[in-house]
Amino acid sequence: xxxxxxxxxxxxxxxxxxxxxxxxxxxxxxxxxxxxxxxxxxxxxxxxxxxxxxxxxxxxxxxxxxxxxxxxxxxxxxxxxxxxxxxxxxxxxxxxxxxxxxxxxxxxxxxxxxxxxxxxxxxxxxxxxxxxxxxxxxxxxxxxxxxxxxxxxxxxxxxxxxxxxxxxxxxxxxxxxxxxxxxxxxxxxxxxxxxxxxxxxxxxxxxxxxxxxxxxxxxxxxxxxxxxxxxxxxxxxxxxxxxxxxxxxxxxxxxxxxxxxxxxxxxxxxxxxxxxxxxxxxxxxxxxxxxxxxxxxxxxxxxxxxxxxxxxxxxxxxxxxxxxxxxxxxxxxxxxxxxxxxxxxxxxxxxxxxxxxxxxxxxxxxxxxxxxxxxxxxxxxxxxxxxxxxxxxxxxxxxxxxxxxxxxxxxxxxxxxxxxxxxxxxxxxxxxxxxxxxxxxxxxxxxxxxxxxxxxxxxxxxxxxxxxxxxxxxxxxxxxxxxxxxxxxxxxxxxxxxxxxxxxxxxxxxxxxxxxxxxxxxxxxxxxxxxxxxxxxxxxxxxxxxxxxxxxxxxxxxxxxxxxxxxxxxxxxxxxxxxxxxxxxxxxxxxxxxxxxxxxxxxxxxxxxxxxxxxxxxxxxxxxxxxxxxxxxxxxxxxxxxxxxxxxxxx
Amino acid sequence: xxxxxxxxxxxxxxxxxxxxxxxxxxxxxxxxxxxxxxxxxxxxxxxxxxxxxxxxxxxxxxxxxxxxxxxxxxxxxxxxxxx
Numbered sequence: 008x009x010x011x012x013x014x015x016x017x018x019x020x021x022x023x024x025x026x027x028x029x030x031x032x033x034x035x036x037x038x039x040x041x042x043x044x045x046x047x048x049x050x051x052x053x054x055x056x057x058x059x060x061x062x063x064x065x066x067x068x069x070x071x072x073x074x075x076x077x078x079x080x081x082x083x084x085x086x087x088x089x090x091x092x093x094x095x096x097x098x099x100x101x102x103x104x105x106x107x108x109x110x111x112x113x114x115x116x117x118x119x120x121x122x123x124x125x126x127x128x129x130x131x132x133x134x135x136x137x138x139x140x141x142x143x144x145x146x147x148x149x150x151x152x153x154x155x156x157x158x159x160x161x162x163x164x165x166x167x168x169x170x171x172x173x174x175x176x177x178x179x180x181x182x183x184x185x186x187x188x189x190x191x192x193x194x195x196x197x198x199x200x201x202x203x204x205x206x207x208x209x210x211x212x213x214x215x216x217x218x219x220x221x222x223x224x225x226x227x228x229x230x231x232x233x234x235x236x237x238x239x240x241x242x243x244x245x246x247x248x249x250x251x252x253x254x255x256x257x258x259x260x261x262x263x264x265x266x267x268x269x270x271x272x273x274x275x276x277x278x279x280x281x282x283x284x285x286x287x288x289x290x291x292x293x294x295x296x297x298x299x300x301x302x303x304x305x306x307x308x309x310x311x312x313x314x315x316x317x318x319x320x321x322x323x324x325x326x327x328x329x330x331x332x333x334x335x336x337x338x339x340x341x342x343x344x345x346x347x348x349x350x351x352x353x354x355x356x357x358x359x360x361x362x363x364x365x366x367x368x369x370x371x372x373x374x375x376x377x378x379x380x381x382x383x384x385x386x387x388x389x390x391x392x393x394x395x396x397x398x399x400x401x402x403x404x405x406x407x408x409x410x411x412x413x414x415x416x417x418x419x420x421x422x423x424x425x426x427x428x429x430x431x432x433x434x435x436x437x438x439x440x441x442x443x444x445x446x447x448x449x450x451x452x453x454x455x456x457x458x459x460x461x462x463x464x465x466x467x468x469x470x471x472x473x474x475x476x477x478x479x480x481x482x483x484x485x486x487x488x489x490x491x492x493x494x495x496x497x498x499x500x501x502x503x504x505x506x507x508x509x510x511x512x513x514x515x516x517x518x519x520x521x522x523x524x525x526x527x528x529x530x531x532x533x534x535x536x537x538x539x540x541x542x543x544x545x546x547x548x549x550x551x552x553x554x555x556x557x558x559x560x561x562x563x564x565x566x567x568x569x570x571x572x573x574x575x576x577x578x579x580x581x582x583x584x585x586x587x588x589x590x591x592x593x594x595x596x597x598x599x600x601x602x603x604x605x606x607x608x609x610x611x612x613x614x615x616x617x618x619x620x621x622x623x624x625x626x627x628x629x630x631x632x633x634x635x636x637x638x639x640x641x642x643x644x645x646x647x648x649x650x651x652x653x654x655x656x657x658x
Numbered sequence: 659x660x661x662x663x664x665x666x667x668x669x670x671x672x673x674x675x676x677x678x679x680x681x682x683x684x685x686x687x688x689x690x691x692x693x694x695x696x697x698x699x700x701x702x703x704x705x706x707x708x709x710x711x712x713x714x715x716x717x718x719x720x721x722x723x724x725x726x727x728x729x730x731x732x733x734x735x736x737x738x739x740x741x
Contacts, residue, residue: 181676181705188704192726200733204711211687211713216679221708 015056016109022056023102024348025049030091030098031351037086046094047076053101062114064122065104071129072097093128095352100125153248156199156226169198170234171248174223175205177241181217185241188223193237195229226250278378281338286641288332293619295324336377336525343421343430344372346385350392354417357396364403364414365396371421376428377525379624380502384430384522387498387506391432391518392417394492399436399516409513411435426524433517439510441467468508472496501626526624531640531650533616534599536580537587540616542623542640542650543599549607550600551615556593568598568609575600577609583656584635603657610653623650660699661685661706663692667718670706671698679705686713693718696731707734714738 029046032039054069072094078084100121107115153171172194176187191200201224227234231249238245298321306314347369358365400406400415407413412435421430441464448470449459459467472492492508499506504522530545558568559577566577577598581587598609623638635656640648660672661681668685670678686694686709694710696702697719710717711734721727 176704181679186676186704188707188730189701192730197726197729200729201736202707202711202730202733203737204708214683214709214712216683216705216709217676219704219708221704221711 011059012109012112015060016105018056019053019101019105022049022053023098023105026053027095027098027102027352028348030095031355033086034088034091043076043080043086047073047080050076050094060112062104062108063119064126065101065114065118068097068100068122068125068129071126075129093125095355096128097125099352099356152224152246153250156224157250167228169250170227170229170231171250172223172225172227172234172238173246174225174238175244176219176221176223177244178218178220180219180241180244185219187219187221190237191223191225194225194227195233196227197225198228199224199226201225276338278339281335284335285332285339288328288335289641291324291328292332295321295328296619298324339378339525340375341378341381342373342375343381343384343428346381346388347372347419347421349385350388350419353389354392354396357393358400358415361397362402363396363400365400365417366414367417367419369419374421374423374428375524376522380522380525383498383502384520387495387520388419388430388432390495392419395432395434395436395516399434399438401437423524424521428522428524430520430522431517432520433515435515438512438515439468439471440512441510444468444470465509468510471508472506526638531619531623531648532599533619533648534580534612535614535616536584536612538613539586540648541580541584542619542648543653544623544637544650545618547601547653548599549602552598552600552609554596554598554609554611556596559596570600570607570609573607575607575609577611578657579611583610601653601657603654608657663689664695667693667695668715669695669698670702671700673700674702674706676703676705679703679709682706683709683713686710686715691715695719696721702727710734711737 026046026049029042029049032042033046036042050069050073054066054073057065057069075084075090075094079086079090084090100118104114104118107113107118152173156171156173157169172191174187174191176185177183180187188202191197203222204220205222231247234247238247298317302314302317302321305311305317350369351367354365354367395417396415400417401409401411403413406415416435418431418433420433421428423429445459445462445467448454448467449456453470454462472495496506499520499522502522503526504520507519507521508516509519510516531542532545532548533540533542535541552570554568559566560568562576567574568577569575596611597613597615598611601608601610623640626633626636626638635652637650637652637655640650660670660674661678662669662671663685668682668689670682674682685692690713693716695718699721702721707730717731717735717738720731
């Protein structure tokens with residue numbers, strides 16, 4: 008039961024999203040027949056799924072919604088706001104119900120109470136005198152292949168309804184016991200049958216007798232239900248199109264929904280499996296790293312030829328591992344669309360609640376990034392978008408007074424730049440006034456007057472998310488932004504991204520988020536302190552130094568040492584991590600030389616364990632936000648290693 | 659054996675299942691130009707029809723007993739003519 012509900016929830020979310028996309032499109036372009044069909048299919052399928060459970064009035068609500076859409080398809084009612092509004096309300100209602108359904112397996116009480124209102128909205132009678140649809144329209148609705156088939160029909164009369172069938176058996180179907188031609192002969196009342204080989208038909212020389220290479224087209228005069236029943240086990244290989252009579256009557260021409268819903272060559276894979284693959288690829292890299300010392304050993308023992316062979320194997324494995332790693336990383340990439348597509352409805356709702364009219368323009372939604380990044384982007388973007396509509400976009404009258412278009416505009420644009428993606432969210436609202444931000448910042452004691460004078464306008468604007476909540480709210484309220492920009496910035500930083508703010512008073516505000524495409528491989532040095540192991544990115548380390556304990560000079564409360572005539576402060580990593588006061592050093596001490604705020608600093612550690620190349624992932628959940636920790640990685644032996652953010656630790 | 663070589667023709671008889679496809683292809687490859695007699699065949703599996711469409715031998719007869727065979731044969735002949 009649980010599994011069925013989970014499946015329902017995930018399918019329902021997709022269908023809700025699809026219907027919502029289609030309806031919003033129809034609101035702008037009422038002539039989009041395909042989107043009308045698609046919305047109908049989504050609601051119809053949703054209704055079918057709901058029928059498996061007892062969700063009280065949801066079945067009835069969806070049934071009425073489907074009815075409305077089917078009247079629109081038949082041209083009985085126009086596609087306009089009056090149609091789209093109640094349907095969107097239904098969609099939002101279903102969407103809101105899904106979480107509750109997942110928890111309790113029933114329709115939540117709050118949603119159940121809204122059902123009568125929705126039913127009233129849906130049943131307002133809008134039927135108009137029947138509009139005559141020209142015949143040519145009906146024919147144009149047939150998919151191309153079906154239209155071509157219709158011409159071949161051997162019919163007793165043109166006024167007959169037919170079902171066009173295009174069946175492309177799976178190449179391996181013989182192994183599943185399929186006999187496609189026998190299947191097709193079970194069709195009722197066959198009016199036409201054509202069999203041909205796919206364009207890539209093999210020559211007799213390379214013929215594989217057990218690989219199916221056929222395409223079968225047929226026309227049946229039987230009822231659609233009977234035809235569907237024949238193919239019910241192989242819906243993904245069959246397209247069905249009911250063809251209306253050639254002239255007169257109500258034409259219906261829907262591409263068979265069983266086929267339409269499954270045309271993608273994609274499959275659902277549990278992300279845990281892909282992550283496991285990614286881990287294994289990471290471990291392979293660690294294992295591969297063991298080959299290099301092996302080659303050295305062979306060389307040392309005088310076997311040059313063996314050393315060379317090991318080195319060659321090492322190179323080959325390295326190449327393969329890195330392409331494996333690349334391929335698995337790719338498998339985690341999904342288009343930004345998955346997050347972006349949630350915004351149009353949101354913008355519409357938020358704007359209408361505030362009595363504003365706002366257009367949302369989305370570009371670059373096909374740009375791809377790691378699934379985790381795409382999903383985690385939703386919250387910060389949502390926040391920025393709500394702020395933009397609430398505080399950025401002016402009321403209609405104000406806009407007209409400023410000679411701006413009455414409708415506000417929000418642009419959400421993404422593009423790829425090398426291994427990073429750049430997402431720009433801009434509005435054409437009132438913008439921020441740097442002068443006022445500057446004044447408030449001084450009044451709040453955030454910075455001195457002389458320092459404020461030295462900052463550029465752009466730098467001043469960044470103060471909007473510089474400080475803690477209490478001050479940030481004061482600063483940003485003046486500039487017309489709500490609280491929480493600092494939270495947005497933290498979220499973006501957690502994804503290893505940056506957030507930049509530009510604004511021109513009176514013209515609008517734009518946020519630019521720059522993020523990595525995926526969590527890429529980093530070279531780590533694994534060090535030990537008090538028996539605990541930590542990873543430090545190699546890119547942070549300038550040099551490794553061995554120091555005699557006697558060379559350390561105490562300078563007041565701290566210590567330092569001299570390297571190449573420079574005095575370098577020395578700190579122990581254990582002190583930085585506040586884990587335990589280290590034992591007094593004696594003998595040789597290992598020191599990592601690092602750069603902090605432009606100066607060199609020495610970090611003492613107990614041991615250097617190994618170097619490794621791994622995938623560092625940002626901290627999640629409870630660990631999120633611990634200062635000085637950049638993320639975690641899995642080591643070859645399956646243990647979790649904390650990766651340090653040295654810059655933050657040294658602050 | 660439902661796929662056999664008899665004199666001047668390859669003969670399909672009775673129920674010709676998917677497992678016969680390899681034999682049929684072997685015969686078609688070994689004896690190009692020989693016609694295939696399907697007059698005595700009952701049902702013929704898609705894999706065999708497909709082999710016939712690929713090697714394009716001359717077809718003799720109409721499978722008498724099987725349902726819809728005439729429609730199927732018309733479709734396969736049409737496909738052979740299209741080349």
